[in-house]
Amino acid sequence: MNCILLPAANFSNQSTHINAKAQIEHVNQVLGAKVGDTLKIGQLEGNLGSAIIADITPEHILLIDVNLTTAPPPKLNLTVVLALPRPKVLRRLIMDMTALGVRDIILINSYRTQKSYWQSPMLSRLEEFVLEGLQQGVDTVAPRISLQKRFKPFVEDELAQLITNRAIVAHPYGELLFSKYMQQQHLQKQLENSESSHSSILPSMVFIGAEGGWIDYEIELLTKQGCQAVHIGERILRTEAAVNAILGQWLI
Structure with missing residues (x-):
């Protein structure tokens, strides 16, 4: 602490x-x-x-x-949509995202999320994990956490209203490197004569899969709603490593 x-x-x-x-x-x-x-x-x-x-x-x-x-540090202008992971890593992920200052966390079902995860007693301890993350990050304001057990209805009916400044989906087989995506956003801002600071070109929503990542059907649904599939390099990372590697961009 x-x-x-x-x-x-x-x-x-x-x-x-x-x-x-x-x-x-x-x-x-x-x-x-x-x-x-x-x-x-x-x-x-x-x-x-x-x-x-x-x-x-x-x-x-x-x-x-x-x-x-x-005053507590400002929250990141960021919503992380995380495929519900294995219960034993859920605590670490909630703690890390809280300590990093994520504003909203949505735990969602995915094809590779085992049904048993939704019955885990870990889900009843989210407030405890958030408190640990806040005390680690020296913050007082908890992220808003919601559960979405139905992937398709959420993506098709709710997602568009939640995206305030673009969305990406982390996918190891995506065609676009995350750093290239950032360069493209920077150039676009310049063409529009708009602010092109690092914070202004970051997306407001990130989708991160559980172990095994997203299936093609899920990627297709997300891209139809305007999400850009990106990867962060040739290495395929565990969910915990991917979360911290990607969210580190918001702390730069």
Whole structure:
């Protein structure tokens, strides 16, 4: 944890308290903090700042002199549509995308998504994984997460309304390299005499498949809705690696 995030209900006047077991263990065992030390904290959906430890017990840490004056970092203008992955990697992916600042996450069904994934207890723990990602990325505002269990109706009936500034689908067999796609967008902006900064030419939506990627039928449906299939090189990456490699473009 690079900061400790607490719900608004934990705050009162200039004090707050930590009562979550994992956070108490982190303060005691990882930080080795003691009474009088300053902690970096934040209020969920609020500001970031600091507070001083006034008391520590096994079940409760009291913080005083709470000072929350720093706004959270801005979200990326990005929606990631992720084919629901294997449950054991879902936690890491949600944490990583949250820490990177993704604004919206849509978990969607795909041909290569096993039906059993939708019954995984991991789906009931998304808020827990988001909190871990926020504390890693020193942010307080959670991404909006939605579940779409029907691929075709979502793509045909809802997708067009969600795309605000182009969309790409990561596909290892796509004809266009992502870097070439970015160059094309830059040139197009120049021809239009429009702003051509790195952020302005990035798409607002990215589709990323689970292990095994998308099938041709899914790629066809997405391209009909205006999504551009791109690849990021000759290597075929695991979903976790692909997510971080692609989303790194938004942090440049």
